[in-house]
Amino acid sequence: MKEYNIRVNGESHIVEVHEDTPLMWVLRDSLGLVGTKYGCGIAQCGACTVHVDGEAMRSCSMPISSVGDKSIVTIEGLSKEGDHPVQQAWDEADVSQCGYCQAGQIMTAVAFLNKNRTPSDDAIEEAMHGNICRCGTYNRVKKAIKIAADKM
Amino acid sequence: MANHTLNRRTFIKVSTAACGGLVIGATWLSSCGQEEKPVDPRGEADGFKEMNAYIKIATNGVVTINAPNPEIGQGVKTALPMLVAEELDMDWDKVIVEQAPLDTDNFFRQVAGGSGSVREAWLPFRKAGASARYLLLAAAAQEWDVPMDDCRTMDGYVYHDGTAQKAHYGELVNTAADIDLPDEVPLKDKANFRLIGTAVKNVDNRKIITGQPLFGLDTKREGMKYAMVVRPPAFGQTLDSYDDSETMSMPGIHKVISFDDKVAVIGDSTWAVKKGRDALQIKWKTNDQLESSEQHTADFKNLINRKSNDPKRKDGQVESAIADADKVLEATYECPFLPHACLEPMNFFAHVKDDHIELNGPVQLPARARTHIADKLEVEEEIIDVHMTRMGGGFGRRLYMDFVEDAAMVSKMTKLPIQVVWTREDDMTAGVYRPAGMYNYKAAIKDDQLMGWHLRSAAINTGNGTRENNFPAGAVPNFQVDYHQLDSDVTIGAWRAPNHNFIAFSEECFLDEVAHELGKDPVDFRLELLASAKDKEDVQVDYDVGRYIGVINRVKQMSGWGLSEKSGVYRGFGAHFSFGTYVAQVAEVAIEDDDIKVKKVYCAVDCGIVVNRSGAETQIEGGIIDGLGHALYGELKIEEGKANITNFDKHRMIRMRECPEVVIDFIDSGFDPQGLGEPGLPPIPAAVGNAIFAATGVRIRKLPFIQHQKELIG
Numbered sequence: 001m002k003e004y005n006i007r008v009n010g011e012s013h014i015v016e017v018h019e020d021t022p023l024m025w026v027l028r029d030s031l032g033l034v035g036t037k038y039g040c041g042i043a044q045c046g047a048c049t050v051h052v053d054g055e056a057m058r059s060c061s062m063p064i065s066s067v068g069d070k071s072i073v074t075i076e077g078l079s080k081e082g083d084h085p086v087q088q089a090w091d092e093a094d095v096s097q098c099g100y101c102q103a104g105q106i107m108t109a110v111a112f113l114n115k116n117r118t119p120s121d122d123a124i125e126e127a128m129h130g131n132i133c134r135c136g137t138y139n140r141v142k143k144a145i146k147i148a149a150d151k152m
Numbered sequence: 153m154a155n156h157t158l159n160r161r162t163f164i165k166v167s168t169a170a171c172g173g174l175v176i177g178a179t180w181l182s183s184c185g186q187e188e189k190p191v192d193p194r195g196e197a198d199g200f201k202e203m204n205a206y207i208k209i210a211t212n213g214v215v216t217i218n219a220p221n222p223e224i225g226q227g228v229k230t231a232l233p234m235l236v237a238e239e240l241d242m243d244w245d246k247v248i249v250e251q252a253p254l255d256t257d258n259f260f261r262q263v264a265g266g267s268g269s270v271r272e273a274w275l276p277f278r279k280a281g282a283s284a285r286y287l288l289l290a291a292a293a294q295e296w297d298v299p300m301d302d303c304r305t306m307d308g309y310v311y312h313d314g315t316a317q318k319a320h321y322g323e324l325v326n327t328a329a330d331i332d333l334p335d336e337v338p339l340k341d342k343a344n345f346r347l348i349g350t351a352v353k354n355v356d357n358r359k360i361i362t363g364q365p366l367f368g369l370d371t372k373r374e375g376m377k378y379a380m381v382v383r384p385p386a387f388g389q390t391l392d393s394y395d396d397s398e399t400m401s402m403p404g405i406h407k408v409i410s411f412d413d414k415v416a417v418i419g420d421s422t423w424a425v426k427k428g429r430d431a432l433q434i435k436w437k438t439n440d441q442l443e444s445s446e447q448h449t450a451d452f453k454n455l456i457n458r459k460s461n462d463p464k465r466k467d468g469q470v471e472s473a474i475a476d477a478d479k480v481l482e483a484t485y486e487c488p489f490l491p492h493a494c495l496e497p498m499n500f501f502a503h504v505k506d507d508h509i510e511l512n513g514p515v516q517l518p519a520r521a522r523t524h525i526a527d528k529l530e531v532e533e534e535i536i537d538v539h540m541t542r543m544g545g546g547f548g549r550r551l552y553m554d555f556v557e558d559a560a561m562v563s564k565m566t567k568l569p570i571q572v573v574w575t576r577e578d579d580m581t582a583g584v585y586r587p588a589g590m591y592n593y594k595a596a597i598k599d600d601q602l603m604g605w606h607l608r609s610a611a612i613n614t615g616n617g618t619r620e621n622n623f624p625a626g627a628v629p630n631f632q633v634d635y636h637q638l639d640s641d642v643t644i645g646a647w648r649a650p651n652h653n654f655i656a657f658s659e660e661c662f663l664d665e666v667a668h669e670l671g672k673d674p675v676d677f678r679l680e681l682l683a684s685a686k687d688k689e690d691v692q693v694d695y696d697v698g699r700y701i702g703v704i705n706r707v708k709q710m711s712g713w714g715l716s717e718k719s720g721v722y723r724g725f726g727a728h729f730s731f732g733t734y735v736a737q738v739a740e741v742a743i744e745d746d747d748i749k750v751k752k753v754y755c756a757v758d759c760g761i762v763v764n765r766s767g768a769e770t771q772i773e774g775g776i777i778d779g780l781g782h783a784l785y786g787e788l789k790i791e792e793g794k795a796n797i798t799n800f801d802k803h804r805m806i807r808m809r810e811c812p813e814v815v816i817d818f819i820d821s822g823f824d825p826q827g828l829g830e831p832g833l834p835p836i837p838a839a840v841g842n843a844i845f846a847a848t849g850v851r852i853r854k855l856p857f858i859q860h861q862k863e864l865i866g
Contacts, residue, residue, distance in 0.1 A: 001403050018403065018423065025423040029378075034370040035363015037544070038422075039495050040576045044800035047495055075363030082362035090361045094353045094766045097774055098225025099360035100367060100495040100544025125809035132800060134495050134545050135225050136777030138808040140770065 006067050008033065009077025017064055024048040024059035027074060035075035035103045039132070046131030049104040050074050056111035058130075075103035078110065086110045089148035097135035105131045109145050113152055119145065201329040203284035205258035206236050206277065213308060213322035215242050218252040220259040221269045222516050223356075224546030225774075226829040227767035228269040230355045232277055234763055235270075238347045239281030239340055242321070243307035249355040254518040254538035264516040264546055265646070267731035267827025270763055274824050278339050284328075286337045288321050291328035295319075342761070342822070351766035356542060368513035368541040369573065371501045376569040377406055380425045381416045381558045383582055384436050386793030387443060387641035391415065392435040399428040408432070409565050416562050422573050442793030443641055445588065448612065449486070451638050452590035455610040460634035465620035467691065468630035470596070473604025477596035481669055485593070485658035486854040487611070488787040490586035490647055491795070493803060496544020497579040502559035503569040504529065509536040510569075511560065514543035516550040524553045525560045547778075548646035552584050577798040585788060586647030587612040591658040595666045596630065602666055602681070604630040607659075613637065613644045619655050622729055623700060624663065626693035627681035642790055648778065649730055649830035653837075656728040657783065657855065660838030664724070665851065674842065675713055675725050679704060695729040699758050702819055703727060703736040706756035710817055711738035721751060724843025726835035732826030733759040734819075737776070737835045739812070741843035746865045748857055750780060750812040750840055755832065757816060760823035768828050773814045775832025781806025783837035784857050804858070 003016050008031060015030045022041070027033040027050070036059055039047030043058035050059045051073040078084045086109050096102050105128065112127035113119070119127070124145050133141070200210035208216040217233040233249045254262055261272050285305055292310035293300035296317050303312050311318050359366050384390060394415050396408035404424030409416050415434055419425040474480055500513035502525075509531065515521045518538040526533040543550060555572060563570040574582070589611030596604030605628040611617030620633040647653060667677035679701060686697045704727055708714070717723065720742050727736035740752040753776050762768045785804035789796040797803040837855065844864065845851050852860050 017421070018427070020427075021421075021423045025421060028369075029421040029423070032372060033363070034365050034367075034372075037367075037495070038369060038497070038573075040800045042576075042799055042801060045495065045805075075361075078362075082358060087361040091353060091357045094351070094357065094770070096225075096354050096357060096360045097227070097770055098223075098495070098543060098545045099354070099356060100225075102360050103363045106361060128808045132495065132805045132807065134493055134547070134778065134805065135770075136774035136781070136806070136811075137770065138777060138806075138811040139773060139814060142808065 004064050004067065006064070006072060007069065008072045009074060015064070019063065019065040021064045022060050023050070023062045023064055023067055023072070026064050027059060033074050033076050037100055037103060039101065039104070044132070045101070046108060047101050047104040049107040049131070051107060051111055054111065054114065056108045075107060078106070084110065085151040086113065086144070086148040089144040089151065092147055093140045093144035095137050095140040095144050097137055101131060101133045105133065105141055109141070109148065113145065113149055117149055117152055119149055201325045203287060203328065204280050205255070206280040207240065207284045209284070209321050209325040211322045211325060213246070213320040214248060215240070215246060215308065215321060216248045216250055219249050220252040220255070220262050221273070222262065222264040222518060222540045222543065223251065224264045224516060224543040224550065226264065226269070226771060227354065227764060228264070229542070230352055231270055231764045231767055232273050233355070234347055234352055235273055235277035236281040238345055239278045240285050241305035241307065244347055244352060246308055251540060251542070253540065254522060256519055262518055265548070265551055267733070267830045270825045271732060271827060279337065282337045282339050283333055287328040287331050287333060288324050290331045291324040292319060294331070295324065295327055348761065348763050349765060352764045353766060366542045367496050367544050368499045368501070369496055369544070371512060371541065371571055373501070373503070373569045376501070376571055377418050377420065377566070378422050378425050379416050379418045379558070379562045379570050379572045380429045380575070380578070381414050381562070381572060382429055382432065382434060383414050383578070385581070386436070386438070387583060387643070387790070388440055388793050389436040389438050392437040394435065395433040398431040398433070402428050402431060407566055409562065411561050411565065416558070418562060418566055418568070418570070425573070426575065443790055444792065445489070445789040448588055448638065448640070448790070449590070452610045455636040455638060456590060456592050456608040456634070458636060460608070460636065464616060464618050464633040464635050465625060466632045467625070470604045470606045470630040470632040473596040473598070473630035474594060474606065477598050477604065479597045479669065481595040481597065481665055483593050483662055483665055483853055485591040485661065487589040487591070487654040488855055489588045489642070489790070490782055490786045491580045491788050491797070491803065492545070492547045492549035492584070492647060493580065493805065494543070494545030494547060494549055497576055498549070498555035498574040499572055500555045500559035501569070501571045502556070502563040504560055504563040504567070507535060509560070510539070511536060511556060512539040512541065513556070513559070514541050514546070514550055515556060516543070516546050521553060521556045525556060528557055529560060529564055547648045548650065549584060552645055554582065554584070576800070580798050580803060581795045583643030584645035585642065586653065587614045587617065587644040589614070589617050589654065591655070593658065593662040595662070597666070597669065600670055602628055602670070604628065606632050608634045610636040610638050612640045612642060614651070617651055619651055621692065621694040622655070623685070623693070623695055624659070624681055626688060626691045627685040641793070648775070649833045652728060652730040652830070652834040653779065656726065656834030657837040657841065660726040660728065660835065661841045661851070661853065664842045664845065673714060675704060675708055678727065695734070699734045699821060700727070700729060702821070703734040703756040703758050706817060706819055707736040707738050707754050710756060710815060711754040713738060722843050722847035724839045724841065724846055726838030726842060728831070728834040730827070730831045730834055733757060733828065733831035735772070735831050735835050737839040739836065739839035739843045741840060741847055743847055743864060746861070748784065748844060748861070748864065752813045752815070753836065753839070755814065755816045756819060757832070758819040758821050759828050759831065760821055760825045762818050763825055768818065769816055771828040772816050772832035775830065776814055776836045777806060777811050779833035779836040780812070780840060781810070783840060783855055784810070787856050787859070
């Protein structure tokens with residue numbers, strides 16, 4: 001067990017965990033930030049997606065020892081009032097069915113839209129390829145990304 | 153149970169209390185302790201009255217509606233309260249929806265399954281709303297001293313136009329609570345619906361998009377420990393012995409225990425118990441020969457060739473029809489196992505104490521959870537409370553009690569509040585799969601007519617793997633369905649649209665084969681068969697011929713079937729009736745870059761009245777995409793008793809770029825609402841399979857399609 005000082009959603013946290021603990025479990029179990037979801041543990045489903053220095057990363061496959069002083073943003077820290085244009089678009093398009101994968105979908109979409117404000121369908125499909133939705137909400141996810149792109 | 157007969161005073165007190173222990177109402181949902189009050193942007197309610205089990209009205213006019221059914225993503229937490237709000241005449245934007253716990257005294261059928269929630273709730277939930285509205289109208293009449301018939305309601309207010317008086321429901325609720333309800337209260341005429349039929353957003357949208365605790369895995373409790381439970385890796389194995397010395401030396405590990413051929417590791421965090429379980433040395437016993445999918449296939453063949461003495465359905469003499477036929481078509485369709493792969497892996501929370509048991513988590517049958525755990529732990533049901541969290545998918549998997557039992561047993565043995573977490577690998581390898589099966593069809597053709605239809609089938613551990621009274625039953629004079637069960641150690645379960653999900657593929661593809669043999673257009677051929685079914689009024693079938701024809705004609709029109717086709721795009725048709733709902737689909741497929749691309753799907757649905765248009769569309773579209781994905785890629789094989797896939801690296805799920813555009817049209821038939829969570833799924837594999845045949849001339853009879861990629865591209 002080792003102590004780590006990590007920066008999550010603009011705040012510093014000291015956690016004492018084993019050095020191979022995936023960031024996802026530190027967020028969920030140590031910090032109570034359960035918006036970041038466990039889906040596969042092997043970076044295949046995207047439910048655990050967070051931003052690490054602005055990049056969409058799979059927190060299930062990122063050991064705490066590799067986080068260092070990088071800035072972590074989770075779904076809880078995406079906006080103060082839950083009103084990031086992508087969050088608003090997700091509501092407007094009424095994307096969610098069960099909702100479990102949607103935080104990961106949103107985090108991937110935000111990181112993508114930060115780099116590409118006028119995305120083509122192909123670019124959206126490419127960017128979202130790593131996020132699985134068993135309910136089959138993909139078309140509404142795409143619709144929400146387009147709505148958000150217009151507003152960002 | 154003890155908490156079921158709460159009087160009104162207790163209810164209010166309990167409802168405003170914080171989480172933990174005895175809880176009903178506001179705060180138990182979503183990992184209690186993290187959230188003291190429901191989010192209410194309209195201000196704090198200052199005390200409220202319970203109008204009935206479904207409705208609480210605060211004196212400031214805020215209305216809270218209970219959603220008693222488990223929410224697995226099928227949208228009932230939104231749709232069922234809509235039924236109440238419609239009859240209450242309440243402004244939906246001012247309604248708070250709360251998930252109710254299991255309460256068999258006050259609610260009925262708290263079940264997520266069989267696409268039945270809206271169908272079963274249609275009258276009782278509306279009556280709950282209409283009853284409360286009656287009391288509020290009566291209260292206004294009493295307070296204003298005017299005839300009740302002269303008062304009207306609208307968006308949470310009672311009006312008396314003659315005296316220009318108006319009061320919101322909160323102002324009337326104290327008077328209303330003391331008024332007696334008559335035996336019958338009128339329901340609205342359907343023509344006057346203002347909320348039902350509109351597009352209403354998922355009531356949990358805000359919590360979902362801001363990552364608030366909502367799902368079973370998000371549960372936190374004071375003193376809670378995490379547990380992982382290791383099961384025999386192969387079906388048919390049992391526990392021999394285990395060595396936990398390395399595990400027990402690891403940090404964060406509290407205990408290792410064993411029960412029912414399983415070994416459980418209990419510790420302070422999910423990762424600690426994951427590492428601890430990986431360090432266990434376990435010996436498993438193999439008692440019999442371990443099974444394989446290959447052997448299952450051979451066994452299916454033997455079974456279907458066995459004469460059936462007890463056909464599931466027998467009209468006319470199919471054997472004579474086959475003997476007399478000019479031509480007999482025969483084809484065998486094969487169905488693979490599928491794991492459910494809910495995005496939220498199985499998990500559950502239990503706190504078992506001597507005098508009280510709390511069960512909390514994602515479960516589609518909360519009432520069964522209570523009886524099951526009462527039996528298992530040999531306690532009275534009265535001491536068990538069950539709370540349902542929102543579920544990260546259900547698809548049938550959470551109808552089963554294995555994960556509930558894990559949590560209850562570990563909590564009982566450790567005397568601790570326990571959150572059991574299954575890894576994805578645990579989830580995918582523990583069984584309860586869509587059963588594998590084999591479906592052999594024979595069609596007897598005489599004088600260019602389909603005179604005989606014989607289905608001989610077998611599936612794993614399933615009492616009846618057929619839907620023998622579904623189309624084309626009733627449309628073929630000599631019709632027989634035989635079925636055999638293959639007993640296996642592999643556990644199976646209901647998987648979204650059980651049986652229908654494969655039957656529709658085999659049946660609708662074989663009908664296509666017959667149509668091609670007869671040189672008929674596949675859609676016209678079905679319409680012809682249905683027309684003949686209409687003439688046979690004495691024949692019992694499960695479906696309504698007219699409504700079946702209705703969806704086929706609608707999708708024909710939507711897709712421009714039979715009219716000029718786009719170059720390089722091929723069409724296939726599939727239709728199916730399940731859970732009271734009629735669905736017909738046309739899939740447009742292209743072979744591009746050596747791959748099957750499903751470009752567009754047209755879908756006509758007759759589910760009766762649509763309650764929530766947004767929810768209904770998303771259920772049908774989700775069913776199409778889910779069904780397509782599994783037909784394209786999904787297959788689980790048993791090898792040496794074990795599942796050959798353990799996670800999403802090998803179990804390919806459909807992703808965004810593989811999704812077709814989906815166009816849906818609901819037929820305004822005016823019938824009472826039927827199912828939507830499942831019926832969208834069954835026709836799509838057939839529509840795509842038939843389109844692949846149109847494109848390539850290759851008839852795929854064994855799913856998944858991806859396995860046949862080489863044949864298709866030649």
